Amino acid sequence: MSRDMLPTLRQLQYFRALADAGNFRKAAESLGISQPSLSQQIANLEKVLRVALIERGRAGAILTAAGREVLSRSVGILEDVKSVVGIAEQVGSGALGTYRLGASATFGPYLLPSVVRQLHSDHPTLRLFIRDGRPSDLLEDLFSGRLDLVLSQLPVLSSELNVIRLFREPLFLAVSRDHRLAARKNVEDMDLAGETLLVLSNGFSLHAQLVELAQTLGATLQRDYEGSSLDALRQMVAMNMGVTLLPALYAQSEVGPNDGDVALIPFRQGRVSRSIGLIWRRSSRNPPAFDAFSDQIRTVVRTKFSDILHLEG
Amino acid sequence: MSRDMLPTLRQLQYFRALADAGNFRKAAESLGISQPSLSQQIANLEKVLRVALIERGRAGAILTAAGREVLSRSVGILEDVKSVVGIAEQVGSGALGTYRLGASATFGPYLLPSVVRQLHSDHPTLRLFIRDGRPSDLLEDLFSGRLDLVLSQLPVLSSELNVIRLFREPLFLAVSRDHRLAARKNVEDMDLAGETLLVLSNGFSLHAQLVELAQTLGATLQRDYEGSSLDALRQMVAMNMGVTLLPALYAQSEVGPNDGDVALIPFRQGRVSRSIGLIWRRSSRNPPAFDAFSDQIRTVVRTKFSDILHLEG
DNA sequence: AAGTTTGATAGGAATTTCCTATGTCTCGGG
DNA sequence: CCCGAGACATAGGAAATTCCTATCAAACTT
Incomplete structure (x- = not known):
């Protein structure tokens, strides 16, 4: 009492x-x-x-x-x-809730607005808070519980995490307008031999992929300056400090078909690409809402970006 | 589960x-x-x-x-x-609450507005719902729990009820303008002998009092038509169907000093009067708020009606 | 590898909730 | 005026819940 x-x-x-x-x-x-x-x-x-x-x-x-x-x-x-x-x-049951999704900066402006809009009309009570940042930071926030989901390039290498592949995003070769390859309709992997490749800083998933690619194809990495954004990278390419590979979504939206400050050249057969997936803590047990989210993303990819992206999984 | x-x-x-x-x-x-x-x-x-x-x-x-x-x-x-x-x-602690007070029709329009106003400024969170009606109905509602308090004429005769006397209200003799007593400055009890006395219907506390008074003083009761309101009674008096006794509060406010349709004559020494009190179920244990209410009523009587009413208790 | 830290599990003690039986009070009928 | 009925309180013990100690299992730390 x-x-x-x-x-x-x-x-x-x-x-x-x-x-x-x-x-x-x-x-x-x-x-x-x-x-x-x-x-x-x-x-x-x-x-x-x-x-x-x-x-x-x-x-x-x-x-x-x-x-x-x-x-x-x-x-x-x-x-x-x-x-x-x-x-x-x-x-x-996945009919309601607020989930916190971390996304690489690339998706924030181009892909996710459509997803959010469609989600809002399909499931008005399912809400998505979106944060962007470097994939490595996002993954840390995912581990610590500050995020529930991360949309990022694969592979992701933790037994703590559950991954679902969503789609494959081709990479375009970006060269300055006066580069020797600038006029090509498309390129092969081997065309990169001898080029200086500009990359994002560590922590971005493109970093690792490009480092590996450079090694395989005999390109030189420009390590003195690593870009902290795709915009920065593009400008460095325009100034002819090297070439780089840009994800299709960014390339298509930000640089425009073929009249930008850099030339964008596809690889033959889309051979060079990255795989994008949704990632969550295994301990969060894959709530039904996660399936709803991946469905929504797939739907948007299929209906609005089928010319650029390729569904997977 | x-x-x-x-x-x-x-x-x-x-x-x-x-x-x-x-x-x-x-x-x-x-x-x-x-x-x-x-x-x-x-x-x-x-x-x-x-x-x-x-x-x-x-x-x-x-x-x-x-x-x-x-x-x-x-x-x-x-x-x-x-x-x-x-x-x-x-x-x-009596600092808050809503209480339901039943009051004879007489008090509703004349006394209680002041009480409510003052209460509201002294204890803004103490609220009073006021219902009027015949005292007998009010008492029944009090018993059944539909009311918490009743302000009514005494005496009240139940061991279930707790009563606190508040004030005494003189009765005025009301006669038609052409009545033999109409010009008197005041009257004695005995002056009523032989008069026809109009009364409220049963259920009003004035009823019992007047019936008894009539017997004592040798007045004849007009039983064919019992008024259901003081207004009705007054109009019957004006039409010379008999005389009646009206409570001071009603008389003062509704009939006006001496220019109404009936003549109002005080009794000498205020000898004829009724006693008003606050009544509640004994089982409600006299909550602190009840004391606050009686204090408020007494204060209003003292400050605004001291010329008409006489404090008691 | 041993020691720490984190939460789950097991089994029994302590507390709370609940039930049956009984008590008190009042009412209404014979 | 007493008796039985109706309403709620009280008492004591049974049943259920909550809590504690002790122990376990898994994953870091050192």
């Missing part, structure tokens, strides 16, 4: 039933308990609240002023609690 | 503590319970809600999407419950 003692939900339920029924016996019956149990719980509630809620008289149970105040609030509280059960169920 | 099973407030409290602390051990400590107890209650909560709220991992306890939804609502619910405790305490 200490100072910060709270009434029990059960007590509030019983109290409401009592107020509805108007007397202890009927209320107890409607609750499926015995009359003494009800009397006791009501007495306890009054003890916790230190105020009489019910006037016991032959006219039955009459609410006191305190009882009336407590009743109206109790009804609200009980409804709130019931609604929590409903909410929990909805979230559990 | 049936369908309509509700989470426990304790579970919500524990869950909030867990979300705040970020891991089970610290949360259990902050709650003053052991870690297994906390684990168990959280597991039970998840079982009731049929959804995982917490992702257990080495990074500590991470909230799932469902957990985040449930958390925000839980916080609200817990605050609501805490506020109920506070509200109950305030009502118990």
Whole structure:
């Protein structure tokens, strides 16, 4: 009976039933308990609240002023609690909830707006908070629980994480307008031999891929300056500091068909590309909403970006 | 674990503590319970809600999407419950609450507006719902719990009821303008001998008093038509169907000093009067607010009606 | 590899809730 | 005026829940 003692939900339920029924016996019956149990719980509630809620008289149970105040609030509280059960169920079934998605900077501006828009119309109560950043930072936030999902280039190498492949995004060769390859309709892997390849800084997933590619094809890596954004990289290419590979989504949207400050050349057969997938903690158990998200992304890729991207999985 | 099973407030409290602390051990400590107890209650909560709220991992306890939804609502619910405790305490101390007062029709228009106004400025959170009606109906509503208080003429004759005398209200003799007593400055009881006395219908407390008075003083009761309001009575008097006695408050306010359709004559020494008091169920235990109400009424009588009414008790 | 840290599990003690039986009070009928 | 009925409180013990100690399992740390 200490100072910060709270009434029990059960007590509030019983109290409401009592107020509805108007007397202890009927209320107890409607609750499926015995009359003494009800009397006791009501007495306890009054003890916790230190105020009489019910006037016991032959006219039955009459609410006191305190009882009336407590009743109206109790009804609200009980409804709130019931609604929590409903909410929990909805979230559990993937019909509702707010999820935090981290995405490489590339997707933020080009792909995700469509996804969010479509998601909002298909599942108005499923919300997505999107944060962008370097994939390595995003993955750390995913581990620490600050994010629920990450949309990023594969592969991702942790047994803690679950990955689903979504689509493949071709890379374009970007060269300055006066580069020897600038006029080519398309290129082969081997054409890169001897070129200086500009890359993003470590922490971006393109970094690792390009480093490997450079080694395989005999290109030289420009390591003195690593770009921190695709825009920066593009400008370096325009100034002829080297060549680079740009993801199709960025290339298509930001550089434009073929009139930008750099020339974009596709690889034959789309041989050079990166794979994009959705990643989450294995311990988050793949909630239904995650499937909804990947479905939405796939749908957007199919309906709006089928000329650029290739579905996978 | 049936369908309509509700989470426990304790579970919500524990869950909030867990979300705040970020891991089970610290949360259990902050709650003053052991870690297994906390684990168990959280597991039970998840079982009731049929959804995982917490992702257990080495990074500590991470909230799932469902957990985040449930958390925000839980916080609200817990605050609501805490506020109920506070509200109950305030009502118990008479600082807050809504009380239902029944009043004879006479007081509604003349006395109570001042009381309500003053009460509202002295105790803004104490509210009074006022209903008027025949005193007998009001008393029945008081018994049945539809009213908390009745302001009515005394005496009231039930051992179930508690009564506090508030003030005494003189009665005026009302006669038609051409009545033999119309010009008198004041009258004695005996002057009523032989007169035909008009009375309110049964159920009004004035009824009993006038019936008794008529018997004592040798006046004849006009029983064919009993008025259902003081206004009706007054009009019957004006038409010279008889005389009657009108309470001072009504007389003063409704008929005006001496230019109305009937002549109002005071009794010498205010010998004929009725006593007004506040009545409540003994079983309601005289809450502090009742004292506040009687104080307010007394204050209004003293400050605004001291020329008409006489304080008592 | 041993020691730490984190949460789950097991089994029994402590507390709470509930039930049956009984008590008190008041009412209404014989 | 007493008796039985109706309403709620009280008492004591049974049932269920909550909690604790002890122990386990898994994953870091050192």
